[in-house]
Amino acid sequence: MRLRVLIGIAFLLALAFTPISCHEAKMHVGSKMFTESVILGEVATLIAKDAGESCLHYRQLGGTKLVYDALCAGEIDIYPEYTGTITEEIFSKRQVSGIAEMRQLLSADGIQMTDPLGFNNTYAIGIKKELADERGIESITDLTRHPDLRLGFSNEFMDRSDGWPSLQQHYALPQQDVKGMDHELAYRQLDEGIVDAIDVYVTDAKIRYYDLVLLTDDRDFFPVYDAVYLFRTDLDQRAPNVVQGLSRISGQISESDMKEMNGLVELHREVENRVAQRFLAERLGVQVEIEEQTTAARIWQHTVEHIDLVRQSLIAAILVAIPLGVLATRRPQVGQVILGIVGIIQTIPSLALLVILIAPVNKLGLSSVGGGSTTAVIALFLYSLLPIVRNTHAGLTGIPVSMTESAAALGLSPSARLRLVELPLASPTILAGIKTAAVINVGFATLGALIGAGGYGQPVLTGIRLNDTGLILQGAIPAALMALAMQGLFELIERRFVSQGLRIKSE
Amino acid sequence: MLTLQDVTKSFGSKQVLEPTNLSIDAGNTYVLIGPSGCGKSTLLRLMIGLVEPTNGTVEFQGETLRPERYETVRQRMGFVVQDGGLFPHLNGYDNVALMARYVGWTQQQIQARVEELASLTHLESDVLQRFPIQISGGQRQRVSLMRALMLDPDILLLDEPLGALDPMIRSELQTELREIFQSLKKTVVLVTHDMGEASYFGDVIVLIREGRIVQQGQVGDLIAKPAEPYVTKFIQAQRSLIDGEKS
Numbered sequence: 179m180r181l182r183v184l185i186g187i188a189f190l191l192a193l194a195f196t197p198i199s200c201h202e203a204k205m206h207v208g209s210k211m212f213t214e215s216v217i218l219g220e221v222a223t224l225i226a227k228d229a230g231e232s233c234l235h236y237r238q239l240g241g242t243k244l245v246y247d248a249l250c251a252g253e254i255d256i257y258p259e260y261t262g263t264i265t266e267e268i269f270s271k272r273q274v275s276g277i278a279e280m281r282q283l284l285s286a287d288g289i290q291m292t293d294p295l296g297f298n299n300t301y302a303i304g305i306k307k308e309l310a311d312e313r314g315i316e317s318i319t320d321l322t323r324h325p326d327l328r329l330g331f332s333n334e335f336m337d338r339s340d341g342w343p344s345l346q347q348h349y350a351l352p353q354q355d356v357k358g359m360d361h362e363l364a365y366r367q368l369d370e371g372i373v374d375a376i377d378v379y380v381t382d383a384k385i386r387y388y389d390l391v392l393l394t395d396d397r398d399f400f401p402v403y404d405a406v407y408l409f410r411t412d413l414d415q416r417a418p419n420v421v422q423g424l425s426r427i428s429g430q431i432s433e434s435d436m437k438e439m440n441g442l443v444e445l446h447r448e449v450e451n452r453v454a455q456r457f458l459a460e461r462l463g464v465q466v467e468i469e470e471q472t473t474a475a476r477i478w479q480h481t482v483e484h485i486d487l488v489r490q491s492l493i494a495a496i497l498v499a500i501p502l503g504v505l506a507t508r509r510p511q512v513g514q515v516i517l518g519i520v521g522i523i524q525t526i527p528s529l530a531l532l533v534i535l536i537a538p539v540n541k542l543g544l545s546s547v548g549g550g551s552t553t554a555v556i557a558l559f560l561y562s563l564l565p566i567v568r569n570t571h572a573g574l575t576g577i578p579v580s581m582t583e584s585a586a587a588l589g590l591s592p593s594a595r596l597r598l599v600e601l602p603l604a605s606p607t608i609l610a611g612i613k614t615a616a617v618i619n620v621g622f623a624t625l626g627a628l629i630g631a632g633g634y635g636q637p638v639l640t641g642i643r644l645n646d647t648g649l650i651l652q653g654a655i656p657a658a659l660m661a662l663a664m665q666g667l668f669e670l671i672e673r674r675f676v677s678q679g680l681r682i683k684s685e
Numbered sequence: 686m687l688t689l690q691d692v693t694k695s696f697g698s699k700q701v702l703e704p705t706n707l708s709i710d711a712g713n714t715y716v717l718i719g720p721s722g723c724g725k726s727t728l729l730r731l732m733i734g735l736v737e738p739t740n741g742t743v744e745f746q747g748e749t750l751r752p753e754r755y756e757t758v759r760q761r762m763g764f765v766v767q768d769g770g771l772f773p774h775l776n777g778y779d780n781v782a783l784m785a786r787y788v789g790w791t792q793q794q795i796q797a798r799v800e801e802l803a804s805l806t807h808l809e810s811d812v813l814q815r816f817p818i819q820i821s822g823g824q825r826q827r828v829s830l831m832r833a834l835m836l837d838p839d840i841l842l843l844d845e846p847l848g849a850l851d852p853m854i855r856s857e858l859q860t861e862l863r864e865i866f867q868s869l870k871k872t873v874v875l876v877t878h879d880m881g882e883a884s885y886f887g888d889v890i891v892l893i894r895e896g897r898i899v900q901q902g903q904v905g906d907l908i909a910k911p912a913e914p915y916v917t918k919f920i921q922a923q924r925s926l927i928d929g930e931k932s
């Protein structure tokens with residue numbers, strides 16, 4: 179009997195950690211959660227491929243901090259960044275003045291920076307062309323003469339240190355009607371005439387689409403956001419020809435080039451790697467093959483990645499949470515602490531949890547970002563603990579005293595009582611907890627895409643970025659189906675593992 | 686076989702058992718009787734270590750009962766409670782065979798023993814294939830008795846084993862139980878609050894009132910030589926019921 183338990187645990191461990199998908203690449207490029215970053219990421223990926231390196235692109239990762247940390251940790255080797263972001267966000271605690279100081283700070287982290295790629299994607303204030311013509315507004319200073327204008331800014335811009343509050347101060351802007359909103363929404367509200375001016379990035383493809391005029395920053399408020407590539411210093415040794423390839427792009431991408439490429443993706447629904455490929459061919463004469471993947475193959479790949487995240491985290495959670503639940507029952511004081519902790523974990527926002535975990539996971543020498551990322555598995559594992567621990571505890575404490583006494587009176591040892599009587603009696607409740615964890619897990623696993631772990635979250639994120647419902651559904655529908663399948667699977671498991679004597683009761 | 690020496694039991698500040706001395710001799714059937722809440726179950730549970738004495742000692746076959754020895758000792762005792770205490774997730778057979786498997790009997794040994802006990806308790810074999818929820822109260826008590834007898838214990842402890850059954854089944858099972866006790870020559874301690882049942886089973890009747898043994902002896906002794914007026918009062922309270930039936 180004891181042997182059977184051990185075999186069961188060994189089987190679960192094997193099921194959890196036998197690799198099914200493997201991403202073998204020598205080099206990794208990262209990019210952030212917006213189209214331009216993804217295109218520039220593709221450009222770098224193709225450059226690396228052209229230099230003969232196997233290279234994988236982790237697209238649209240969670241945010242600046244996450245991507246920069248991943249670069250420092252060596253999880254990725256290259257990613258596109260902006261000088262303004264480096265000064266205002268990455269080194270926001272210091273007053274960085276000039277490129278030289280920037281390079282110095284970066285190199286302390288083991289990072290190097292290419293020369294600017296050729297365009298400055300700074301913030302700008304955009305208004306409709308008719309309004310500009312009608313009132314003769316050309317610069318931000320001109321706005322001071324029109325206090326009636328309604329401003330709609332992206333939430334990020336409202337919050338940033340170099341955003342609205344300091345812009346208002348800098349120009350002494352008199353407008354009272356200022357609203358924070360989603361960036362995408364801001365464009366539409368401007369178009370519908372609900373707001374008069376919005377913040378934009380100067381390379382945004384929608385500027386042309388919506389026919390906007392950008393006001394000149396006549397009193398030099400906005401920092402320069404020159405696009406550059408950041409890469410790891412060790413790349414100089416590991417892949418000198420990639421570094422060389424990157425340097426060839428410097429100065430080659432103009433503001434209008436970038437605007438056009440953004441437009442091809444966002445407005446004409448072209449794929450990023452096609453756009454990048456064409457740019458490299460036309461501008462640098464670099465011809466790189468790109469691998470086409472059919473939609474079916476892509477969905478299959480996401481399915482494999484998704485299952486991978488779910489099975490590892492869920493099985494690990496089961497193996498840890500049930501003993502924790504048992505311990506919580508046996509030692510009520512410890513139990514309160516355990517239940518408290520797993521409860522608190524549940525309240526940590528998922529992106530925050532991922533960011534918190536990256537550094538320690540990296541210290542352990544595990545892959546923290548990208549395919550098969552341990553970070554994502556650990557985060558999902560942590561989220562899965564609560565329902566299982568809580569239900570194990572509830573199931574065991576809910577056993578009638580008469581049952582535990584009968585087991586004791588027979589002369590069973592405490593561990594035999596647990597194995598032969600208490601766990602079987604609690605099994606319906608425990609399984610219900612596992613089922614809940616599994617379904618939650620399938621949903622949460624979509625967040626793995628934030629750190630490049632793939633899965634159904636990948637098309638969802640891309641869909642959100644491109645405002646493409648079809649793509650969102652490409653991830654959301656299979657995820658929902660998988661959650662349903664989980665439900666079904668656990669009903670089967672229930673039939674197999676929960677005694678009929680306990681199930682008849684409910685009929 | 687089993688002795689209680691100066692045993693008391695308190696739950697918190699409430700003493701439910703006054704200092705008690707009781708000796709259970711091998712081969713006899715003892716009946717603990719008394720009004721509800723007088724401490725019968727507590728006394729019985731002290732004997733198998735489900736309740737630990739506040740003071741005094743319980744000795745089983747010359748050995749003082751201690752927590753570290755509970756498992757071994759309990760395997761030599763059979764315990765049956767009012768509702769049977771069968772495990773709902775195991776069918777009748779598995780309930781009965783549980784301990785034998787645990788201590789490592791072979792499949793054949795188990796099979797043979799279960800058949801023997803099934804015929805002893807007059808249980809049709811298909812009943813054992815069903816789960817507790819699928820069988821009647823009377824059948825449940827028989828299965829429960831089989832489970833208690835499985836390892837051939839030296840003593841049987843029964844806490845109102847027939848308490849939840851209707852009068853017909855109850856009287857049928859009383860007859861069977863007494864036959865079983867007699868044929869097995871087991872030492873039995875049985876709790877009831879029914880005087881008729883007590884006199885039917887009991888070699889020795891132990892009358893308890895508010896945590897104190899008032900008198901122990903044969904039925905005749907209790908009637909003829911009551912230790913205190915309460916004994917007579919208790920017996921008469923039950924007799925008057927029978928009188929009422931006659932008239």
Ligand SMILES: Nc1ncnc2c1ncn2[C@@H]1O[C@H](COP(=O)(O)OP(=O)(O)OP(=O)(O)O)[C@@H](O)[C@H]1O
Nearest residue numbers: 696697701719720721722723724725726727728878
């Ligand atoms: N675990 C416990 N905690 C506190 N008090 C208890 C506990 N168990 C029993 N008692 C009390 O001890 C007294 C004796 O209880 P016991 O169950 O032994 O009575 P009983 O004679 O078996 O009664 P009945 O015929 O109703 O079964 C009662 O007053 C009961 O409330």
Ligand SMILES: [Mg+2]
Nearest residue numbers: 725726727844
């Ligand atoms: Mg009782």
